[in-house]
Amino acid sequence: MRSKTLALAAVGAGVALVLSACGANEAPAPGAGGSSSGVAAPSGGTKVGVILPETATSARWEGFDKPMIIEAMKAQGLDADVQNAQGDTATFTRLADSMITQGVKVLVIASINSELGKTVAAKAANAGIPVIDYDRLNLGGSSKYYVSFDNSKVGELQGQAMVTALKDKAGAQVIEIEGAPTDNNATLFYQGQQKALKPAYDSGALKLVRSQPIDNWDNQKGGQAFEQILTQNGGKVDGVVAANDGLAGAVITVLNKNGLKVPVTGQDATAAGLQAVLRGEQYMTVFKPIKQEAEATAKLAAALAKGDTAAADAIATQTEKDPKGNRDVKSVLLTPQTITKANVKDVITAGYVKASEVCTPELKAACTEAGIS
Ligand code: BGC
Numbered sequence: 001m002r003s004k005t006l007a008l009a010a011v012g013a014g015v016a017l018v019l020s021a022c023g024a025n026e027a028p029a030p031g032a033g034g035s036s037s038g039v040a041a042p043s044g045g046t047k048v049g050v051i052l053p054e055t056a057t058s059a060r061w062e063g064f065d066k067p068m069i070i071e072a073m074k075a076q077g078l079d080a081d082v083q084n085a086q087g088d089t090a091t092f093t094r095l096a097d098s099m100i101t102q103g104v105k106v107l108v109i110a111s112i113n114s115e116l117g118k119t120v121a122a123k124a125a126n127a128g129i130p131v132i133d134y135d136r137l138n139l140g141g142s143s144k145y146y147v148s149f150d151n152s153k154v155g156e157l158q159g160q161a162m163v164t165a166l167k168d169k170a171g172a173q174v175i176e177i178e179g180a181p182t183d184n185n186a187t188l189f190y191q192g193q194q195k196a197l198k199p200a201y202d203s204g205a206l207k208l209v210r211s212q213p214i215d216n217w218d219n220q221k222g223g224q225a226f227e228q229i230l231t232q233n234g235g236k237v238d239g240v241v242a243a244n245d246g247l248a249g250a251v252i253t254v255l256n257k258n259g260l261k262v263p264v265t266g267q268d269a270t271a272a273g274l275q276a277v278l279r280g281e282q283y284m285t286v287f288k289p290i291k292q293e294a295e296a297t298a299k300l301a302a303a304l305a306k307g308d309t310a311a312a313d314a315i316a317t318q319t320e321k322d323p324k325g326n327r328d329v330k331s332v333l334l335t336p337q338t339i340t341k342a343n344v345k346d347v348i349t350a351g352y353v354k355a356s357e358v359c360t361p362e363l364k365a366a367c368t369e370a371g372i373s
Contacts, residue, residue: 045079046305049099050108051120053136054087057217058246059270061110064290064352065135069108072291072298078305080298087216089116096120100127105305108132108297112216113182114139114324130304134297137184139324145304145316146331147297149288151185154336155192158265161284161338162239163196165263166206172238174201175229176211177222177251179243186213189243189267197241209233214247223250230254240264245273245285252281269339269347271357277344278358278366287337287347296332345372 050069052061066082073080081099085092089112099107100123107124109131111117117138121131131143166172176193179186190211200206210229214222222242230237239262240255242248248266255261263283266273276282296315303311316330339347348355359367367373 045077046302047102047104048073048078048080048106048108048301048305049096049102049104050080050082050134051092051095051099051110052082052084053092053110053112054217055084056087056219056246058244058268059272060268060288060290063270065110065294068291068294069297072294073301075295076298076302078298078301085112087112089113092116093120096123100124100129103127104129106130106132106301108134108301109138109143110134110136111138113180114141114184115182117141117143132297132300132304133329135185135293137320137322137329139184139322141322141325144330145300145312146320146329147293147300147316148185148320148331149293149334149336151188152192152195154267154286154288155189156195157192157286157336157338158189158241158243158267158284159193159196161265161340162193162241162263163200163206165283166239169238171204171207173207173209173233173236174239174241175209175226175233175237176241177226177243177247178211178213178241179247180215180217181213182215183217186217186243193241206239209237214243217244217246219246219250222247223254226251227254230258235260238262239283242266244268245270245276245282248273248282248285249276252276256281269352271353274339274344274347274353274358275360275363277339277341278363278370280341283340285339287339287350287352289334289337289350290352291350292334293332296334300332341366341370344370348372 055062069082070080083095107129118141121141121143124131133143133146135148137146178190201208212225240251242251242264245266245268248264251264266282266285269285269287273285300312300315316332318331318333319328320331322329347353355372
């Protein structure tokens, strides 16, 4: 009952207010968007369990996904219990076990890694509960449905942006700070980036210094790895492909410390990322309209909760390859958008981040210039 009240309060207060409670990669204020510890007691509507992976790897999970999923599920007459495993696999397992025991009608998982997701999906299937892989596909898993973005396209946008940013600097040196090797998305982002970057590396237009995957998307480790590579390269870098805004922020801290300013990519269109773009420290970010991801997931969940697989299949009309399981997973794959200084406004207009969160006194002039008021 208590968590239902909190969830309703969050929905009533509007997503923007919930988002305003979140800084760069910080957890939101207590009470923002529902309960955060333990699994809520069952209440009224059809119960759907949702487990998000982390808080610290990106501000998106608590800032965008959680409130948007709660709202989208509610619109479908579903009662979503949205929990976050905080990057801890044991917590993820405990939350999943508890939701399965409670008899949720559908389980939605954005897993910390594929192995964990695969194990959880198998347990749920055993209990007759359909599973949706949310945002991250669990390789070798059994989930029948997947909702995400075209993640190869996300990487392509990042790679293209770097090629554009460095087009007048022949032989420019690029360092790549990539996501977790255990997250299939990180692999897809990398593959997409290389579509744009490899021809430039091959022709000598750009020079790759090093590509470094970062375990668990750990932002701090990303900054440390970048610093080490930069030092080993004699302090020389002309551009950094960072896989998301969190890693980009850590890279920018190191660049600033060394008095360097070079194009840096990002992803997630977080408030901190948008501020870095306006400040001219981050060249671009990728906006993924998570509201669409939440809505597609809620519609799928509503169909699956009724056992209506024909309706579910009519929603998930695309497919994503699971190379490990050697199967095509029925999917909804949404379209990402490049954000540079010129269109930061789009993210604010779409209601993801409030102008007041981005346009701090320091950035008032940049905001005016970018048409944000
Ligand atoms: C998500 C990104 C996010 C990253 C780290 C990926 O799976 O698609 O949006 O930045 O995980 O949390």
